[in-house]
Amino acid sequence: MDGEVELRVDGEVRRLRVDNRTTLLDALREGLGVTSPKKGCDHGQCGACTVLLDGRRAVTCLSFAVAHDGAEVVTAAGLARDGERHPVQEAFLERDALQCGFCTPGQVCSAVGVLDEVRAGHPSVVTADLTGPVDLSAEEVRERMSGNLCRCGAYVHIVEAVRDGAR
Template sequence: MEAEITLDVDGSRRTVTVDTRTTLLDALRDRLAVTAPKKGCDHGQCGACTVLLDGRRVNSCLIFAVAQDGAEVTTAAGLADGETLHPVQQAFLDQDAFQCGYCTPGQICSAVGMLAEAAAGQPSAVTAAGPPANAATTLDEDEIRERMSGNLCRCGAYANIVAAIRQVSTAGPDV
């Protein structure tokens, strides 16, 4: 069975017909030629397919495209403002936070999402007990590593990825 859906992908309204069993990742890559999210494990274990769905980070290989009809999807390619890179993208360049680059789009989208989660006061497994509700979380290395643990880098660029996220997190709340 097929269904027609409309997605706002990186600022462009796109309509596509998909099989109802098609994942968002496959709809983006195979039907809409949006190649920023990568297919790594196809099981939600590596994070290479991470996108922002209505502002929240998701593994696009785990959700059906038809359930996202009308949603806003932002990939790493859609974060820049024209020629001006998003602060997270710029920090990844500044800190040399990639090697082969395969995981980088997912890492960047996940970092943008986790920065928003931390700013909103959403706790993680390592968040200190007792912060006031909705108070921004301080992002030290342990906090960043925990929040980014769903994104794997086969090359092992973790130290530079953490440094890039620290660069942005210390720059201010308007990321």
């Protein structure tokens, strides 16, 4: 069965017809030509396909496109505004938080989502004080970013980039 889906992708309303079994990742990449989210493991384990879906980070390889009709999707490419990179994108460049770059779009979207969660006061498993503001320690960043894998091992720089992006 086919279904029609309307998505707002990086600020632009896009429509496409998809099979009901089409993942959001395949709809973005194959249907709309939006290649910022990457197909890594296709099992929700690596985070390469992470986007901001209605303001929250989500792995798109585990979501059916038809379940997100009318959703707002922001990819790493859509984070920049008026020709200016997002502060997290700048921090990734400044900290050299990438090597091959395959995981970078998912890492950046996840980092933006992490910072939004921290600002909202959402604790993680390692948050020490559940009553006050979240301290964005390296341990806190590692825990929150643990769903995003980097094959090159740029983790030290990624953690610092996320912390810089918070500033």
